[in-house]
Amino acid sequence: MNFVKLVMFYGVITYVSAIEPFSALGAIGTAVIAGIYTVFTPIKCQFKECCTSKWISLNTTALQEDLRRRLYGQHLVTDVIIKHLKSHMTKDPSKALTLSFHGGTGTGKNYVSKIIAESIYKEGMRSKYVHLISATKEFPHKDMVPLYKDKLRNLVESSVNECPQSLFIFDEIDKMPAGILDTLKPYFDFYEQLGGTDYRKAMFIFLSNTAGEDISKHALNNWHSEFKREDIGLKEMEQIISTAAINSKTSGMYHSDIIYKHMITAYVPFLPMERKHIKECIKDLLVARNYFRREDIPEDKIRVIAQELNYYPADMEIFSVTGCKRVPEKVTYVMDEE
Numbered sequence: 263m264n265f266v267k268l269v270m271f272y273g274v275i276t277y278v279s280a281i282e283p284f285s286a287l288g289a290i291g292t293a294v295i296a297g298i299y300t301v302f303t304p305i306k307c308q309f310k311e312c313c314t315s316k317w318i319s320l321n322t323t324a325l326q327e328d329l330r331r332r333l334y335g336q337h338l339v340t341d342v343i344i345k346h347l348k349s350h351m352t353k354d355p356s357k358a359l360t361l362s363f364h365g366g367t368g369t370g371k372n373y374v375s376k377i378i379a380e381s382i383y384k385e386g387m388r389s390k391y392v393h394l395i396s397a398t399k400e401f402p403h404k405d406m407v408p409l410y411k412d413k414l415r416n417l418v419e420s421s422v423n424e425c426p427q428s429l430f431i432f433d434e435i436d437k438m439p440a441g442i443l444d445t446l447k448p449y450f451d452f453y454e455q456l457g458g459t460d461y462r463k464a465m466f467i468f469l470s471n472t473a474g475e476d477i478s479k480h481a482l483n484n485w486h487s488e489f490k491r492e493d494i495g496l497k498e499m500e501q502i503i504s505t506a507a508i509n510s511k512t513s514g515m516y517h518s519d520i521i522y523k524h525m526i527t528a529y530v531p532f533l534p535m536e537r538k539h540i541k542e543c544i545k546d547l548l549v550a551r552n553y554f555r556r557e558d559i560p561e562d563k564i565r566v567i568a569q570e571l572n573y574y575p576a577d578m579e580i581f582s583v584t585g586c587k588r589v590p591e592k593v594t595y596v597m598d599e600e
Contacts, residue, residue, distance in 0.1 A: 313425035325381035365532025366474035368585020397438035438514030473506035534581035543586035
């Protein structure tokens with residue numbers, strides 16, 4: 263292959279020798295730069311992150327195992343994420359993948375987005391092709407929406423130009439000023455190209471507490487009806503979420519075109535976590551911090567830590583108010599007492 267490139271390079275030199283000197287020098291310079299780029303780019307990508315399959319590739323088995331092992335009480339999450347990611351990354355997608363995660367605090371939305379990034383990008387959340395956008399940090403002022411729209415548009419376009427398989431994670435969508443997300447609508451559509459760029463391989467994940475109360479209410483009604491948690495279906499939850507998201511005046515999706523025009527690939531509900539799920543989070547942290555081996559963790563220690571958290575409804579204490587979010591500080595509090 264290198265011999266062929268050398269022959270082609272020699273041919274360019276021979277050809278340009280017949281033209282006037284300055285043109286010849288320009289052509290030679292262009293050929294040299296192109297040759298260097300062609301030869302050394304693959305070498306560079308062996309050691310430094312590039313937008314190639316070496317650095318970006320979905321490991322479905324690892325994703326499925328991580329979700330099974332590290333996520334508790336979210337039976338609706340695992341199946342929908344694996345199916346959509348697998349379909350999006352193993353085929354030529356017809357549009358960008360847009361997943362909207364909804365649920366209360368500490369139910370696993372950020373955690374799952376991190377697992378997704380780790381299963382696709384070799385560098386995980388550190389990848390230059392993974393963009394975490396915090397609504398409260400990037401869009402704090404409601405009177406600056408036009409400026410924010412331009413800023414977001416520039417980010418998406420420059421990022422996808424650099425790497426078609428870019429991932430954008432938008433956190434705290436419920437705190438984003440309404441109207442900003444509509445800037446993204448053209449990139450979610452079925453266009454083969456937009457301004458010379460194909461956005462169909464890009465991925466967008468929205469994290470929001472919007473519909474969290476509606477999801478909790480539905481889960482509580484399900485519990486009162488003595489149905490199994492696993493009996494809750496995705497279809498019924500998607501309707502609850504989309505209705506709440508589009509009608510909540512404090513949500514970044516309020517009256518948004520991306521909902522009206524059905525641009526969201528899937529609404530993913532994160533159910534409130536029961537005490538048994540909280541105990542699993544506690545076990546994970548006790549092991550991760552080297553307090554115990556998993557099989558040696560005293561049950562009374564788990565119970566004491568779990569009791570430090572608040573639950574609702576007050577008369578039954580079924581679901582954790584903050585999910586697993588406050589487990590780390592409660593583990594520290596209880597274990598440091600010893």
